[in-house]
Amino acid sequence: MAAMSPKSPKRVCSQSHLEEHDGLRKTVSFATRRFDPSGLPADMLRVYTSLKERFDEEYALLFVFNMQTAMEMHRAWNMTLLTSKTLKKCSEMVGLTMTWELGVIKLKFFMEDGDFELQRKVPYDYDSEFQDMFMRIASALYNGHMTVHEALLFQEEAKQGKHTAKTGLFIRDYPGRLIVLPAMSSTCAVIFFGGSALCGLVTGLIEYGLLRVGGDATLLIDLAVGLCTGFIGSLFYQADESYCLVSIFMGTLYWFFYGTAFVVGLVEILAGELETGVTRFMAVSIKTFVLCVMACFGMLLAVPNPGQVWEAQSQNCGVINLADQWWRVPLYLA
Structure with a gap:
């Protein structure tokens, strides 16, 4: 030097x-x-x-x-x-x-x-x-x-x-986060879509397990999470055709979508940081694409006619009139 x-x-x-x-x-x-x-x-x-x-x-x-x-x-x-x-x-x-x-x-x-x-x-x-x-x-x-x-x-x-605070340390990482995922997927899904929390727990266990393994195993998180969400959600629909698959999918995958990163990427592009902004935007787009494709593949494994099921389940979505429900306020706060 x-x-x-x-x-x-x-x-x-x-x-x-x-x-x-x-x-x-x-x-x-x-x-x-x-x-x-x-x-x-x-x-x-x-x-x-x-x-x-x-x-x-x-x-x-x-x-x-x-x-x-x-x-x-x-x-x-x-x-x-x-x-x-x-x-x-x-x-x-x-x-x-x-x-x-x-x-x-x-x-x-x-x-x-x-x-x-x-x-x-x-x-x-x-x-x-x-x-x-x-x-x-x-x-x-x-x-x-x-x-x-x-x-x-x-x-x-x-x-x-x-x-x-000890409560913050508990929910910051696994296994405490296993409480957060199903709670978040159930409340968000109920308010906006009308879904269930079981997939949130399963995907949390999958992420926890792969993180414990570490190394290249963490690369499989998005693949496994999307596959299990599509598979379990479709099984729910087969057992009871009153479920809305959109609510189950969106409520569960909400945790794994880096929504903020889309906004940050756009802000960086506008600020002139093209390299990081475009890279971030493309990386998050690909991650979202992988989650959605694997959810579709899980659905394909569970039902023989996924296209028809997807059209049929749409009739079950958006049927809750939130204006008539008193519990919407505490759930919004949660």
């Missing part, structure tokens, strides 16, 4: 400055804990060590903080424009020489005019609370309300769930 002359980057507020000017911190003493970088991934630790030698510890820790902020925010809401805006403001306020490329899944980070480059694959995982929490931590750091050590420790504790 080319040698560079040491810089004097702008610093966030020091501990002594905070103790002097923050009224609350005059009565609440600073924690003596310091962030331990030894647990960082090997490549990030290597860049941290080099930056620490060339500049100082605080500057190196600011790099670690910004990179972790980018990964966790992108993992949560997957909104490139919002994540980039937060990183840019943080870098400008603390004087960090860092750039980045935020793709739909792959992230690239560059330090000191390209002397260092790190890459990460960050998949989307539904967890919007982390995005909000990490954005607040970043805001507190670049506004001088906490030191970089405090901010990094806060990030660690947030990922460990120490600042989240």
